[in-house]
Amino acid sequence: MAIFQSIKMALRSIRSNKLRAVLTMLGIIIGVSSVIVLVSIAQGSTKNVTSQITNLGTNxxxxxxxxxxxxxxxxxxxxxxxxxxxxxxxxxxxxxxxxxxxxxxxxxxxxxxxxxxxxxxxxxxxxxxxxxxxxxxxxxxxxxxxxxxxxxxxxxxxxxxxxxxxxxxxxxxxxxxxxxxxxxxxxxxxxxxxxxxxxxxxxxxxxxxxxxxxxxNEQQMDMVMAEVEREMATLFPNKTDSYSVFNQQDLMNTMSSVTQTMTMMLGGIAGISLLVGGIGIMNIMLVSVSERTREIGIRKAIGAKRRDILLQFLIESIVLSSMGGLIGVLFGIGLGQVLGSALSVTVAFSSSVILLAFLFSLVVGVVFGVFPANKASKLNPIQALRYE
Known part of the structure; x- marks a missing residue:
C-alpha cells in the first residue's frame, strides 16, 4: 500500500471521529506547547541575566x-x-x-x-x-x-x-x-x-x-586574576581574609550553569506531558483496532499483507501526533508571546527547541503507535471476520 494512500485513510479515519481525535491530540498539544513556553521563558531569563552582567562591564x-x-x-x-x-x-x-x-x-x-x-x-x-x-x-x-x-x-x-x-x-x-x-x-x-x-x-x-x-581579553581573565591575587598578597601580607578579588566571568559561568539546569528541569517536566499524550494515543489506537477488527479481517482476506496493516495504523498514529505537534507549536508561540507581554518577562524562542519539541511529538507517535499497529497486523483474518 502506498504511503500517501495510508495517510489519506488516516485522515479519513480522523475526520470520522473528530471529537475523539481532538481529545487524543490534546495531550500532545499541551506537551509541545508546555515545552516551548517553559524553555523559552527559561532561556529568556538566561539572556536577561547575561545582559545585566554584561552591562556591568566586559572582562x-x-x-x-x-x-x-x-x-x-x-x-x-x-x-x-x-x-x-x-x-x-x-x-x-x-x-x-x-x-x-x-x-x-x-x-x-x-x-x-x-x-x-x-x-x-x-x-x-x-x-x-x-x-x-x-x-x-x-x-x-x-x-x-x-x-x-x-x-x-x-x-x-x-x-x-x-x-x-x-x-x-x-x-x-x-x-x-x-x-x-x-x-x-x-x-x-x-x-x-x-x-x-x-x-x-x-x-x-x-x-x-x-x-x-x-x-x-576574555582568554586572559584567569591569568590576570591570579596575578592580581598574587600582587594583593604581596601588598597586604597575611590579610587574605580582608579583601576579595571577584571575576565577573565566574558569575556568568555560575549563572549559566544554574539557568541551564533550570531549563533542563522545566523541559523535563513539560516533556512528561508529551509522554502522557503518547499514552493517550496508544489507548485510542487500541480502541480503534478493536472497532475496526472486522475491517482488518476483510482487508486481509482480499490480500492485504501484515506490513500493510501495520503501516496503516502506524501512520494514523503519526498523523495524530504530528497534527498535535503542529498545533502545539503554534499554540506555544502564541501563549509565550502573551505571557511575555502580560508578565513583562523576556521570552526567547529558539528554533532548535521548537523543532526538537515537534520531532519529539513524532517520536511519541511512532513509539506509542507501534503496539496497537502490531496488534492489528497480527489479527487472524478468519477470527477478525467473525468478530462482532
Whole structure:
C-alpha cells in the first residue's frame, strides 16, 4: 500500500471521529506547547541575566577591601595597573549625597572615579561627555548624572551645562549617562559621578576600598586574576581574609550553569506531558483496532499483507501526533508571546527547541503507535471476520 494512500485513510479515519481525535491530540498539544513556553521563558531569563552582567562591564575584575587599614593608595594601584594583561584600572570612592536643584532635594548615590571607568564599566553618555584626566588633576567640580537623576531634577530638559548642589557645593553637569536599567537588583541610573579627587573631599575620605580592572581579553581573565591575587598578597601580607578579588566571568559561568539546569528541569517536566499524550494515543489506537477488527479481517482476506496493516495504523498514529505537534507549536508561540507581554518577562524562542519539541511529538507517535499497529497486523483474518 502506498504511503500517501495510508495517510489519506488516516485522515479519513480522523475526520470520522473528530471529537475523539481532538481529545487524543490534546495531550500532545499541551506537551509541545508546555515545552516551548517553559524553555523559552527559561532561556529568556538566561539572556536577561547575561545582559545585566554584561552591562556591568566586559572582562571585568573587582577588588574589594574591608577596613580603612587596607585602603588602596595611588602607589599600590600603580603597581596593579602595570600587571601583564591589565588593560585599565578604575578606583572608586562611593557614598550618599544630598542633591538639590531649585526646590527639589533628594538623596542620591555618589561615585568618584577616573576617566577609565567609562570603558571598564561599559558606560555610555547620552549627552555631554564623561570624565577626563584633567578633571581629576584639577579637582574640577563637575558631575555626570544618571538618566533617572536627570529626570528627577530636570524633567523634560537637557541638564548639560546646568548646575546642582551636592552637599551644598555647586557642581556643573557636563554629561548624562545613557540608561542601563537595573543590574542584579541595583539601579545604575540614579547616580551622580564626579572626579575621584573631588569625591574624596566631598565624602571626606581618601580610602579606596573598591577597584575595577579590565583585562585585555576574555582568554586572559584567569591569568590576570591570579596575578592580581598574587600582587594583593604581596601588598597586604597575611590579610587574605580582608579583601576579595571577584571575576565577573565566574558569575556568568555560575549563572549559566544554574539557568541551564533550570531549563533542563522545566523541559523535563513539560516533556512528561508529551509522554502522557503518547499514552493517550496508544489507548485510542487500541480502541480503534478493536472497532475496526472486522475491517482488518476483510482487508486481509482480499490480500492485504501484515506490513500493510501495520503501516496503516502506524501512520494514523503519526498523523495524530504530528497534527498535535503542529498545533502545539503554534499554540506555544502564541501563549509565550502573551505571557511575555502580560508578565513583562523576556521570552526567547529558539528554533532548535521548537523543532526538537515537534520531532519529539513524532517520536511519541511512532513509539506509542507501534503496539496497537502490531496488534492489528497480527489479527487472524478468519477470527477478525467473525468478530462482532
Amino acid at each position: 571585568l575584575l573587582t577588588i574589594n577591601t574591608f577596613g580603612t587599614d587596607l585602603s588602596l593608595t595611588e602607589a599600590k594601584l600603580e603597581k596593579i595597573s602595570k600587571l601583564a594583561g591589565v588593560k585599565a584600572v578604575s578606583p572608586v570612592v562611593s557614598g550618599r549625597v544630598s542633591v538639590k536643584e531649585n526646590k527639589t532635594t533628594a538623596q542620591v548615590s555618589l561615585m568618584g572615579t577616573n576617566a577609565d571607568y567609562e570603558t571598564v564599566r561599559n558606560t555610555q553618555v547620552s549627552s555631554g561627555r564623561f570624565l577626563s584626566d584633567i578633571d581629576l588633576e584639577y579637582r574640577q567640580k563637575i558631575a555626570i548624572i544618571g538618566s533617572t537623576t536627570a529626570q528627577t531634577f530636570f524633567p523634560g530638559e537637557d541638564p548639560v551645562g546646568k548646575s546642582v548642589q551636592l552637599n551644598g557645593v555647586s557642581f556643573k553637569i557636563v554629561g548624562v549617562l545613557a540608561s542601563k536599567g537595573g543590574s542584579l537588583g541595583q539601579s545604575g541610573d540614579d547616580v551622580v559621578i564626579v572626579p575621584l579627587s573631588t569625591a574624596e573631599r566631598l565624602v571626606k575620605t581618601t580610602s579606596i576600598n573598591q577597584v575595577y580592572l579590565q583585562a585585555k
